Amino acid sequence: MVLTIALIAALTASAAAAAPITGDYSDLGYQVYTCFGDSISAGFGLADYVSGEKWRHVDGSYPVMVADALGVKKYNPYSLSAMRTVEMRMFLEDDFYGDKVTNHVMYYFVEDTEHTAQCIEKQRKMFRDGIRNSDLLSLQLGFNDVWFTMLGTAQMLGRGEVYTGVDDAQDEFFGSVDRLGLGKALKDGIDTLQTVIGLPTLLPTIILAGVQAKQQYFENYKTILKEIYALNPDVTIAAIGYYNPVKNLRLGRPQGLLDLDFGQMNDFLKEMQLDHENFYYVPVEETETRFETTLDFDMHPTEKGHVYMAQQMLNTLPKNANPLPPVIPGAPDQPDGTDTVCSAFTDINTMEWYHNAVHYVLQKGIMSGTTTTTFSPDMSVTRGMMAQMIYAMEGRPATAPNASYRDVPSTMYYASAAAFVSANGIMTGYDGNTFGPEDQLTREQLATVLRSYAVYKKKQTTKTQDISSFNDASSVSFWAKDAVAWAVASGLMAGRDGGMLAPLDPIRRCEVAQMVMNFNTVL
Numbered sequence: 001m002v003l004t005i006a007l008i009a010a011l012t013a014s015a016a017a018a019a020p021i022t023g024d025y026s027d028l029g030y031q032v033y034t035c036f037g038d039s040i041s042a043g044f045g046l047a048d049y050v051s052g053e054k055w056r057h058v059d060g061s062y063p064v065m066v067a068d069a070l071g072v073k074k075y076n077p078y079s080l081s082a083m084r085t086v087e088m089r090m091f092l093e094d095d096f097y098g099d100k101v102t103n104h105v106m107y108y109f110v111e112d113t114e115h116t117a118q119c120i121e122k123q124r125k126m127f128r129d130g131i132r133n134s135d136l137l138s139l140q141l142g143f144n145d146v147w148f149t150m151l152g153t154a155q156m157l158g159r160g161e162v163y164t165g166v167d168d169a170q171d172e173f174f175g176s177v178d179r180l181g182l183g184k185a186l187k188d189g190i191d192t193l194q195t196v197i198g199l200p201t202l203l204p205t206i207i208l209a210g211v212q213a214k215q216q217y218f219e220n221y222k223t224i225l226k227e228i229y230a231l232n233p234d235v236t237i238a239a240i241g242y243y244n245p246v247k248n249l250r251l252g253r254p255q256g257l258l259d260l261d262f263g264q265m266n267d268f269l270k271e272m273q274l275d276h277e278n279f280y281y282v283p284v285e286e287t288e289t290r291f292e293t294t295l296d297f298d299m300h301p302t303e304k305g306h307v308y309m310a311q312q313m314l315n316t317l318p319k320n321a322n323p324l325p326p327v328i329p330g331a332p333d334q335p336d337g338t339d340t341v342c343s344a345f346t347d348i349n350t351m352e353w354y355h356n357a358v359h360y361v362l363q364k365g366i367m368s369g370t371t372t373t374t375f376s377p378d379m380s381v382t383r384g385m386m387a388q389m390i391y392a393m394e395g396r397p398a399t400a401p402n403a404s405y406r407d408v409p410s411t412m413y414y415a416s417a418a419a420f421v422s423a424n425g426i427m428t429g430y431d432g433n434t435f436g437p438e439d440q441l442t443r444e445q446l447a448t449v450l451r452s453y454a455v456y457k458k459k460q461t462t463k464t465q466d467i468s469s470f471n472d473a474s475s476v477s478f479w480a481k482d483a484v485a486w487a488v489a490s491g492l493m494a495g496r497d498g499g500m501l502a503p504l505d506p507i508r509r510c511e512v513a514q515m516v517m518n519f520n521t522v523l
Contacts, residue, residue, distance in 0.1 A: 021311055026071040029320035030236070034076040034130040035063035036088060037140030037240070042079035045290055045300045054080060055491075060303055063138060065310035076130045084144045085220035090120045091127035092227035099167050104174035105144075126522075131231045135320055138282075138313065139224070140240035142217045146261055147245065147299075148173045149213035151189030153206060158192035163205045166213050186299075210261050218268055225272065225279070236320065237279045238313050241266045243287040245299035282316045284309050345375040352377075354510035360517040366392045367513060377510035384414035384437030386446065387427055389516060390453055391417035405435040412437070426452045444480035444503035446512065447487040450519055459523050465489035470501045477503065492518045 035041050043049045043058030050056065055077055057064055067075035080087070082105045090098045098120070131137065149166050152173035156163055163169065176185040196202040228235065242262040269281040288305040290298035301309060339355075341362050342348045348358055354377060361367040362375075366389050370376040391397075397420065408418045418435050421427040427449055429435045441449075454461045464485045467473045476484050484503060487493035492515050496502050 021065055021069050021307065021314065023069075023311075023314065025069045025314050025317070027319070028070060028317055030070045030136040030317075031072055032074045032076075032134040033063075033067050033070065033072045033136045033138070034134040035066075035079055035138045035140070036127075036130075037063075037079040037138070038083045038144055039079070039081035040143065040300060041138070041140045041240070042077070042081055043306070044081055045298055046303065046306070051081075060306055062301070062306040062309040062313065065307065066138070066313050069310070069314055070136075072136070074133075076134070078127060078130055079140070082144055083141065084148075085141050085217055085224060086145070087120060088139075088141055088224050089220055089227075091124050092224060094124070101148075101167055101170045101174065104171065128231055131228055131235065134232065134235055136236050136238070136317070137228065138238040138240055141224075142221065142265055143242055143245075143262075145217040145220070146210060146213045146265070149209050150206065150261070151186070151193060152176075153209040154193035154196050155189055157196045157202050157205060163209055166209065166216060169209055169213075214261065214264060217265065221268070221272070225276065229276075235278065236317070237276070238282050238317060239269045239272065239279060240282045240309065240313065241269055241284050243285050243289070245289060245291065278321075280316050280318070282309075282313045284312050342375075345369055345373060347374050347377065352510075354514055357514040357517040358510065360520075361389075361513045364393075364520075366516060367509070375509070377508065377513075379509050380440045380506035381446075381509055381512050382437060383427065383435065383439050383441055384408075384412070384418065386441050386449060386512070387417040387421045387437070388414045389512070390426060390449075391420050393516070393520070394420065405429055405433055405437075407434045408437055424456050426456055440506040442504050443493070443501070443507050443511070444476055444484055446507045446515065447493055447503075448480050448483040450492060450515065451483040451486055453519070454523065460490070461486060463489040467501065469499070470495055471499045472501055472503070475503055476501065487515075490518075491522050 041061065041063050042056075043061030043064075046058055046060045048056075048059040049061075057075065057077055061077075063077060063079070064075070084105060086098050087102060087105060089096050090102070102120075148170045150169075152169035152171070153163050155176055156169060156172050173185065173189060176188060179185075180188060193206075196206060225237070228237065242265050244262050266281070266283065266285070273279050273281045287308055288302045290300055290302055339350060339359060341359050342350070342355065348355065358367075358375060358377065362369075367375075370379065391414075396416070405418060405422075408415055414437055418427075418437060422429060422435070427435075451461055464482070465488050467476070467481075467485050467488055480503065484493065484501065488495075488501075493501075
């Protein structure tokens with residue numbers, strides 16, 4: 001049966017520019033916003049979206065527009081392509097390990113083998129801290145729970161097979177993705193869905209698959225809410241609703257089957273709104289999708305669709321009745337917002353980008369002031385200082401009283417630290433039995449040190465990224481290229497102004513503070 005696209009005229013017309021957000025929402029009082037969702041909230045298909053990269057601020061996505069309009073101090077983009085309520089439960093429950101489709105979901109759509117069930121378990125702390133430390137959450141999950149099931153069921157029935165359950169139907173769909181690729185698998189699934197819906201003998205099976213998928217979704221969503229409120233009973237939740245991804249197709253008889261499925265899921269969220277005082281349903285039925293403007297079977301929102309979703313969420317949110325100070329790694333946690341950790345230092349500006357990181361390293365005892373009243377954020381860091389920081393992160397374990405290096409006197413504060421990092425392969429000395437404790441550490445050298453420290457800590461060290469987009473990438477020393485690429489890919493190191501890595505420049509104390517905090521909280 002040939003697909004009929006109702007908005008065929010849109011295919012030949014140029015896409016209209018998305019209208020900006022209207023209204024002032026900065027006085028609603030939200031300060032820390034965390035978004036949990038799938039590829040829709042991750043910004044799949046937008047110009048700034050990068051396949052395989054997780055936890056990104058994707059310009060043009062509706063959560064980023066919401067964060068900007070609210071003027072929040074911290075935004076956590078915890079969305080993964082193809083994530084379902086199943087995977088969200090895995091982040092929140094220690095004894096829940098997903099289903100047999102979980103590894104399919106993470107591998108095929110995020111294209112990163114680290115997004116397996118085991119990796120999700122390792123990232124539970126990040127998700128839970130995001131809930132604890134936020135006064136606003138948005139949940140945009142469930143679309144894939146039902147959509148994958150319906151497409152997989154159609155493909156099974158189209159080959160004359162027997163429907164054997166939600167997991168098998170989704171497994172069938174991902175098998176199609178493996179064989180054909182995502183776009184062709186979607187087209188194949190939609191073509192088959194269109195055919196089988198029109199056959200009276202197969203329609204009850206499609207309905208049964210949808211009912212079973214929704215029942216699992218309902219149960220998972222309720223469990224997710226229970227876990228969220230256990231972590232943060234005062235958090236405001238914006239529950240993003242659902243739109244029919246193929247509302248402009250004629251899918252045989254009866255018309256409106258998919259509207260019924262996603263409409264029931266919207267009704268469920270409306271019921272949840274009645275049961276929870278700080279839970280708000282966000283209707284998004286009129287979201288414009290790429291399927292309406294292209295022929296590539298992409299059901300994700302267009303730029304205009306993201307603006308619409310952001311506007312809908314902003315219009316739904318109430319004024320925050322329980323304003324909280326931002327609680328993020330290293331940030332002050334006093335009720336009145338006073339940072340007693342940094343307040344003794346006259347050169348720490350609370351508005352600077354490094355404030356939270358400096359707070360973190362001071363609070364953890366990793367760094368201290370250069371005097372009783374100064375931190376000296378722009379001062380360069382020496383090798384001896386860096387060795388001491390790593391030694392402090394390790395709890396200052398007992399070691400030899402001094403290193404064997406002839407330029408490290410036993411009376412120096414970094415003597416035990418130099419011995420420790422050397423013995424464990426984290427930092428090495430020079431020829432002539434010297435350590436160079438007073439030598440300035442460069443940015444590329446710090447990347448190398450942190451990678452060696454990651455090996456010692458048994459953290460991941462395999463990520464990499466093409467750094468050629470940096471204007472001075474060619475100046476990275478050959479021996480440091482892998483470490484710098486790893487540090488950038490892992491979110492430990494960012495470029496300086498002008499798209500520069502500045503690999504040979506001395507690393508500043510404020511930069512070290514940021515990279516150390518990232519090492520401990522992100523890696």
